[in-house]
Amino acid sequence: MFDDNGSFLLAIFEFFIFCAWFMCLFWLFGDLFRSKDIGGFAKTMWVLFLIILPIVGMLVYLIARGSGMNERALASAAEMQKRQEEYIRSVAAPADAKRSPTEEIASAKSLLDSGAISEADFERLKADALGRAATPVA
Secondary structure (H helix, E strand, C coil), X not given: CCCCHHHHHHHHHHHXXXXXXXXXXXXXXXXXXXXXXXXXXXXXXXXXXXXXXXXXXXXXXXXXXXXXXXXXXXXHHHHHHHHHHHHHHHHCCCCCCCCXXXXXXXXXXXXXXXXXXXXXXXXXXXXXXXXXXXXXCC
């Protein structure tokens, strides 16, 4: 397959160029579909241009839209971080946060149904949630 070291090194270089081209192609497609400032028809035209004339298409895309690629990537990362922080805040409520009486009673009922607490404990938790003094169960 390889006659000498030169052809082997050339094959490695060609493989590297192919991988770099493929990586750039995915990077450009990611930027293209992340972009909200162009419509579907323009995205379709860019995709066809990048597929039909890949090298020329990449160069034209980088010249035409390359200046905004960083801003779009940063905006996407900021939006993702904002959504992640909102999710974390919604899931990780502080331990001292007040829950509604309905949530307290539902939680106590699930504990009663699972057998973790007795009927007397359930009544006491329900009374505490409703703000009354616990009455002993006969």
